[in-house]
Amino acid sequence: MPLSALDPKKSKVFLVGMPGCGKSTVGKVLAQQLGYVFLDLDTLVEEQEGLTVPQVFEQHGQAYFREAEARALRQAATRPEQIVLATGGGAPCFCGNMDFMVATGTTVYLRLSPQELVDRLTPLDLQARPLLRDKSPLQLHQYLADTLSQRELFYRRASCGVEAGRASISAVAREIARYITGASTQLSE
Numbered sequence: 001m002p003l004s005a006l007d008p009k010k011s012k013v014f015l016v017g018m019p020g021c022g023k024s025t026v027g028k029v030l031a032q033q034l035g036y037v038f039l040d041l042d043t044l045v046e047e048q049e050g051l052t053v054p055q056v057f058e059q060h061g062q063a064y065f066r067e068a069e070a071r072a073l074r075q076a077a078t079r080p081e082q083i084v085l086a087t088g089g090g091a092p093c094f095c096g097n098m099d100f101m102v103a104t105g106t107t108v109y110l111r112l113s114p115q116e117l118v119d120r121l122t123p124l125d126l127q128a129r130p131l132l133r134d135k136s137p138l139q140l141h142q143y144l145a146d147t148l149s150q151r152e153l154f155y156r157r158a159s160c161g162v163e164a165g166r167a168s169i170s171a172v173a174r175e176i177a178r179y180i181t182g183a184s185t186q187l188s189e
């Protein structure tokens with residue numbers, strides 16, 4: 001029996017969390033493990049707008065990006081397939097997106113501390129993220145700590161959370177897959 005027949009909300013999995021927590025990387029592996037289609041919200045925005053994420057920020061500004069992101073999210077959720085969707089770090093905090101995801105599917109929060117994020121993000125990772133680039137390590141830590149304290153209110157509304165700072169990519173994906181398939185009822189608190 002397909003999972004969606006057991007619980008339709010398990011057929012739409014939304015990964016949320018700070019930039020660098022592993023939503024895109026873990027999401028791809030998780031989708032393979034579950035046999036779901038993988039979607040990355042940043043990629044969907046890029047396809048929709050015909051621009052890269054940094055270009056959308058540069059040419060149109062953040063407010064425009066947030067509207068484009070909300071449109072792409074709702075569009076993706078209409079797809080009939082079972083999906084794992086990696087959101088962008090800010091997506092849950094704008095345009096009622098967290099309400100929408102909680103109502104539509106299963107939301108999973110990948111938790112990392114600001115220091116774990118700083119240690120993990122490579123120069124290439126930083127360059128691809130307009131809100132993180134051009135910051136010194138100290139400024140980056142401060143920005144991530146401030147932003148996490150504003151965003152956590154949204155992230156904590158997720159159906160479940162997983163500690164994603166020390167486990168490998170495949171181990172994080174496996175833990176989430178066990179929750180989605182019902183093999184475990186709760187993830188790490």
Ligand SMILES: Nc1ncnc2c1ncn2[C@@H]1O[C@H](COP(=O)(O)OP(=O)(O)O)[C@@H](O)[C@H]1O
Nearest residue numbers: 018019020021022023024025026120167168169
């Ligand atoms: N569990 C993990 N262990 C080690 N490195 C990871 C893990 N998850 C992600 N990464 C690395 O962290 C960086 C950010 O991952 P990414 O999936 O792009 O994050 P997000 O989409 O949440 O911003 C990438 O360099 C990725 O390879």
Ligand SMILES: O=C(O)C1=C[C@@H](OP(=O)(O)O)[C@@H](O)[C@H](O)C1
Nearest residue numbers: 018019020042088089090129130
């Ligand atoms: O934190 C944010 O506001 C953003 C995170 C990015 O996605 P990742 O979380 O995949 O880095 C991307 O959507 C954009 O650069 C804005």
Ligand SMILES: [Mg+2]
Nearest residue numbers: 023024086087
């Ligand atoms: Mg990503």
